[in-house]
Amino acid sequence: MIVNFARRAHNHNWELDPVTRSLLDTDFYKILMLQFIWKHYPKTRVTFSMSNRSSSVRLAGMFPIEELTAQMEHARRLRFRRSELVWLAGNTFYGRRGIFEPDFLTWLERDFRLSDYEVSVKDGQFQMTFSGNWTETTMWELYSLSIVNELKTRAALKRLSEFGLDILYARAKTKLWNKIEKLQNVPGLRLGDFGTRRRHSFLWQEYVVEAMADNLGGNFIGTSNAFLAHKHDLEAIGTNAHEIPMVLAALAPDDAARKAAQYRVLELWQGTYDGALLIMLPDTYGTTQFLANAPDWCADWTGQRVDSKDPFVAGDEYISWLESRGRDPKDKLLIASDALDVDKILGLHAYFGGTLLHGARPEDFQSAADFLNPRKWLPGRRIRFSAGWGTLLTNDFRGCDPEGGGAFDPLSLICKVADADGRPAVKLSDNYAKALGTDAEVERYRKIFGTAGVANVPVLV
Template sequence: MMIPTIDIATRVYNHKWKIDPIVRSLIDTDFYKLLMCQSVLRNRPDVTVTFSLINRTKSIRLADLIDEGELREQLDHVRDLSLSRGESTWLRGNTFYGKRQMFRPDFMEFLEGLRLPPYHLERRDGQYELTFEGRWPEVMLWEIPALAVIMELRSRAVLKDLGRFELQVLYARAMTRIWEKIEALRPLGPDLKIADFGTRRRHSFLWQDWCVQALIEGLGERFTGTSNCLIAMRRDIEAIGTNAHELPMVYAALADSDEALRQAPYKVLADWHEEHEGNLRIILPDTYGTPGFLSGAPDWLAGWTGIRVDSGDPVAMTEYAIDWWTSRGEDPTQKRVIFSDGLDVAQIAALFRRFHGRVKVSFGWGTLLTNDFRGLVPGDGLAPFSLVCKAVAANGRPTVKLSDNPTKATGPANLIAHYKRVFGVGDQQQSTVIV
């Protein structure tokens, strides 16, 4: 079904229309959240988890920008959402990654009956403290809509005083920027594989949808799909995603010994392998440091399809992975490497040219696809910033993420130090987190 292009500027000018709630559907979320939720429902359904909003860019005082009443209205709207019959039919009957019935009947029954649990919201020192606590399979689905709501309310706050023509010009300039990026990617050739990973920190739903349409037309088969389930369904394209740091963070927090802690990231992937019967075999190795993860990995993981590089020096981490595959008797040219850390055109081009032919190269293009309005309003008030919503506790125990970039580390300082000892993480190169 062909859906007409929306006049975004007019919709933004009239953004109080009820036709434009920020989150339109329970499947206005990333595909990996549903895949992980199914695994959690099967393997750890009774774990209690706390998620918390974390604004890494402290200079942006969200509570000074975003009206608390409007924020609560949007969050309450999300809690009223439920799966529609058409959405359920799509999830039950569609083919994902070549597999029919990716989602089990028991998971679909859970999802069809789900309403997201309550939230807790407070203002503190110019920021919002937004937390969600409850059964892991339920609260984990708050992450993406919570981020989308905050990001779009920030966009609306910045744009609220602009006139209709100012908005038309703003979006015309932003559209031109995206199209110029697409034109810059075309010379990389037909082997380029790029997907939209921009749901979590998008400018708005309508803008993400426009960016996806631009990629469909501008890149053709080089565009492999979107992480956003609702856009994938509406635009009849592939839904893209596997798993994220949340799984090893929670499994690790539940470990009762240092040895169990060391094995937690591999236990996650053993459960994942069993859940998906050999499909979706992409390793995310950086939660507690890529070098240590790969050096200690069981042999069966070397046979998986590939890895996702999401922090640290992407060149160094990919070279490390190539050496690891070679040492395990695997052919790196048959392995896929998905880059997904703060990408924009120049880095995509440089990584593609370096590794094309040595591995199968793919890109998950996120914030700088769906939220690049840098320099387009006075004061640069629409510049992207680093906002995350992380699992911070499991069964009352704090979670920890180390990452290959220590700037991204989360958790209590004493536990970060303990995890570094357990996982043998030495000196790391610190780099600025843009998004």
């Protein structure tokens, strides 16, 4: 699908152009987690809140609150379509059919609703909260983020002429193609689209996904966006996120149970799913402490996703841990997903997918030619590596604005669990700058979990 982005943006004058076109327009792992929540915690009350870590960008000054609420109300009225439920019921995901239970799909069709929400403005920022049963609030995360991001994009587009819009998208397409060219024909490379939550727009994400699928062949393994996977017959990819351990830790009656909650999540998850869906996300309260205290059966899981630690460091740590538990790392999967761009993806693939020779460094790998040079690289994986490419795939308009400035630069916008059954929720992560929760609660959790392996790194996206 080739869209004339400039003409469409220039002629954009209809009353409501929905950002969220379907309830499937979300990360696939949100649907997996929704079934998990429906099955195990249907009556738990959870509040999500949205915040802008790029605080210098005053979102409430870019578009009116009425425009935001119109989009939110449209999303809240959506229901799963019969064709979408048939796809969830009958499609093969990760090589398995029937991962969604019939009773869950019936519930989606008859009873699923998004919760109410509250929105206000404070210090130039939109304040949004979503409170209700966990099953009613969890899906708001992706819808709210994609709505706010696209409304920011539309506000910035309005100030450009049709000629300026043409320049903007010509530059963005050139930037995208330069990245794709670097990735073409790289032996053994595996990467997918993880860019829904902070995308430039729905149509741009669709364009990017189609460009990747058409030009990267088997190296492109799919998209986390369930709607695009359904529409374009692509693999829907994704497993789980931080919200489940955050909620279970908040619900824990004491500190010992709180520390054990990160493993209780895995126990319940492996009772719901299996195979390629058994991917650990160990950094909610710090990867180093997680691995040090993990039950031995955790080493039997398929792999690990790295989200907030330097992926080179985290991958080496995971490999060493697997070896200490008597498992062969070559059989496991390492997924990197934090602030990736093309050069880091190639460097990580070189580092974990083979042996660097004659002083070659990860940053020296810029195209397939470098991987085919026998003096630089010897194929033979240390661990299976895959990249989940997010914001800098679907929203890299840095330097594309013909008028200069950063109006189209991506934001670090998040929507996370604030409390569960009235108890405050916390995320520590492997980066001090990414901790979430009140100062007092964050400090209390750090006393429980420690800070081993935690770094202080600027948050980019």
